[in-house]
Amino acid sequence: MIPERRLREDLIRFGRLCYERHMLVSMDGNLSALLPDGNILATKAGCHKGFLCDEDLVVIDRQGRRLRGAGAPTSEIHMHLACYEERPDVRAVVHAHPPISIAFTIAGVSMARCVLPEVVLTLGTIPTVDYATTGTHTLADAIRPHIRDHDAILMDRHGAVCLGKDLLSAFCNLETMEHTALITKTARDLGGIRELPPEEAVKLRSMGLKRYGGPPIAVARADEPAAGLPEACLGCSGCANPTPKGIAPRSAMRMARLTEGPLQTPGLERALADEVLRVLRG
Ligand SMILES: [Zn+2]
Numbered sequence: 001m002i003p004e005r006r007l008r009e010d011l012i013r014f015g016r017l018c019y020e021r022h023m024l025v026s027m028d029g030n031l032s033a034l035l036p037d038g039n040i041l042a043t044k045a046g047c048h049k050g051f052l053c054d055e056d057l058v059v060i061d062r063q064g065r066r067l068r069g070a071g072a073p074t075s076e077i078h079m080h081l082a083c084y085e086e087r088p089d090v091r092a093v094v095h096a097h098p099p100i101s102i103a104f105t106i107a108g109v110s111m112a113r114c115v116l117p118e119v120v121l122t123l124g125t126i127p128t129v130d131y132a133t134t135g136t137h138t139l140a141d142a143i144r145p146h147i148r149d150h151d152a153i154l155m156d157r158h159g160a161v162c163l164g165k166d167l168l169s170a171f172c173n174l175e176t177m178e179h180t181a182l183i184t185k186t187a188r189d190l191g192g193i194r195e196l197p198p199e200e201a202v203k204l205r206s207m208g209l210k211r212y213g214g215p216p217i218a219v220a221r222a223d224e225p226a227a228g229l230p231e232a233c234l235g236c237s238g239c240a241n242p243t244p245k246g247i248a249p250r251s252a253m254r255m256a257r258l259t260e261g262p263l264q265t266p267g268l269e270r271a272l273a274d275e276v277l278r279v280l281r282g
């Protein structure tokens with residue numbers, strides 16, 4: 001168990017890192033970690049994550065009531081509470097607004113595809129949750145089913161929720177998500193995406209869950225025919241053909257609308273290109 005003093009230092013450090021790595025701006029986002037007594041240490045509402053200090057952190061109970069510290073808990077605390085409720089293995093949650101990943105949701109391009117081997121090994125796929133108003137129970141409830149078997153999820157037009165056994169692993173999942181978005185976006189600009197062959201994706205996911213662990217529900221599925229990967233990631237061969245080595249069963253996972261061709265809006269293309277350049281130069 002990490003003592004409160006260390007957790008406070010870590011929250012301040014990872015908040016600054018999120019800002020410096022362009023994962024959020026201004027008063028965006030919020031971070032939290034579980035204290036040894038089971039309560040939650042979280043960033044309060046309306047503070048800049050790049051310049052956090054001890055006074056910006058509040059201690060709340062598992063119902064979201066403030067126990068210690070000045071200021072109100074963030075309005076998005078329901079999202080953090082849902083993460084800790086659904087995943088007893090999780091001890092830290094980072095919510096940020098990574099720009100390229102969010103652009104994918106606005107453009108309707110799914111990130112629940114198997115493209116990069118390292119990402120399939122560590123995160124599997126990255127689902128996108130349908131739009132819901134920020135800070136509401138509706139949004140918290142919408143992410144619940146995805147939290148159970150994913151460590152990184154995207155919320156339509158909003159941002160990322162990344163979970164981990166500590167703040168470092170939750171931050172790593174956020175970095176991996178945004179890095180994946182940048183590579184995928186660049187590849188699309190260069191001509192298109194070649195996805196991993198479905199058999200290779202399944203092999204990698206199974207291997208990754210056994211080697212590195214992950215959400216307990218996903219680990220329990222490591223030996224299933226599709227290793228828990230959704231059919232969108234496995235291409236259409238599995239669902240179109242009932243006997244392609246038994247992979248790609250139907251999945252109940254909801255994902256963002258897929259856009260197969262190049263993006264249709266020149267203005268949006270330009271905005272995305274500018275965003276990539278800004279991140280690269282930053
Ligand atoms: Zn937010």
